[in-house]
Amino acid sequence: MPPHSQAQPAASSPAIRLHDVELSLGAGAARVHILKGVSLEIAQGEAVGLIGPSGSGKSSLLMVLAGLERADSGRVTVAGQELTGLDEDALARFRGRHVGIVFQAFHLIPTMTAVENVAVPLELAGRNDAFERAAAELAAVGLGHRLDHYPAQLSGGEQQRVAVARALAPEPRILVADEPTGNLDETTGRQIMDLLFAAQARHGSTLVIVTHDPTLARRCDRTVRLRSGVIEPEAVLAGTPA
Numbered sequence: 001m002p003p004h005s006q007a008q009p010a011a012s013s014p015a016i017r018l019h020d021v022e023l024s025l026g027a028g029a030a031r032v033h034i035l036k037g038v039s040l041e042i043a044q045g046e047a048v049g050l051i052g053p054s055g056s057g058k059s060s061l062l063m064v065l066a067g068l069e070r071a072d073s074g075r076v077t078v079a080g081q082e083l084t085g086l087d088e089d090a091l092a093r094f095r096g097r098h099v100g101i102v103f104q105a106f107h108l109i110p111t112m113t114a115v116e117n118v119a120v121p122l123e124l125a126g127r128n129d130a131f132e133r134a135a136a137e138l139a140a141v142g143l144g145h146r147l148d149h150y151p152a153q154l155s156g157g158e159q160q161r162v163a164v165a166r167a168l169a170p171e172p173r174i175l176v177a178d179e180p181t182g183n184l185d186e187t188t189g190r191q192i193m194d195l196l197f198a199a200q201a202r203h204g205s206t207l208v209i210v211t212h213d214p215t216l217a218r219r220c221d222r223t224v225r226l227r228s229g230v231i232e233p234e235a236v237l238a239g240t241p242a
């Protein structure tokens with residue numbers, strides 16, 4: 001049966017459910033109240049574009065739903081797993097099993113080549129074809145000729161594509177990406193978008209994509225807008241350009 005990119009019927013449980021999430025980060029005078037009562041449901045297989053001004057909390061929200069930051073209060077349930085009570089080890093296992101993350105600042109390992117970076121999550125998942133798969137993923141993002149380059153030897157856009165390949169390689173159920181086309185020219189950006197949406201279509205992956213790119217936002221099933229740590233009601237969004 002061909003896979004499809006439609007959201008699952010309402011009867012299936014959502015891929016991501018946030019209820020009244022509060023998040024503060026930083027210590028002392030640098031402490032910032034970032035997320036202020038965020039509630040959000042994202043269906044399995046849905047693609048959501050997360051938009052909003054700089055500093056509104058988009059990256060922080062991704063960190064919470066990827067299990068990289070723990071909410072101060074509220075409930076976070078992802079892929080059927082309640083994250084709120086998990087310790088660091090359990091969170092790391094959860095991420096390894098279910099979540100692919102493209103960070104805004106890439107976070108490639110500087111002492112590893114491109115193909116080694118992409119192979120890391122595959123090796124952690126116990127795949128014995130990790131390097132072949134990593135090389136294939138890099139070829140898919142147009143970097144088949146840069147397998148043995150270190151991050152410092154790659155351009156910003158090339159590092160971004162390595163980060164996308166690393167996130168896609170284990171075929172995660174949940175894929176979160178922070179401005180994945182932010183450093184790319186139009187053609188390369190479109191290729192990366194195609195790969196993200198192909199993962200949605202092929203594996204039914206749920207996508208949450210932070211973007212300032214209206215073309216990318218339009219390709220999502222819907223957009224959610226953050227403003228000062230609060231999700232704007234959909235009525236405000238209607239008719240608003242991305």
Ligand SMILES: Nc1ncnc2c1ncn2[C@@H]1O[C@H](COP(=O)(O)OP(=O)(O)OP(=O)(O)O)[C@@H](O)[C@H]1O
Binds near residue numbers: 026027034052054060
């Ligand atoms: N670790 C931290 N400690 C203190 N403040 C933080 C921390 N991380 C983020 N902030 C603050 O929280 C706010 C939200 O940051 P966040 O990175 O989530 O914004 P954003 O919407 O992703 O912005 P941009 O579009 O510029 O990437 C910002 O004002 C930022 O300065």
Ligand SMILES: [Mg+2]
Binds near residue numbers: 178
């Ligand atoms: Mg950000």
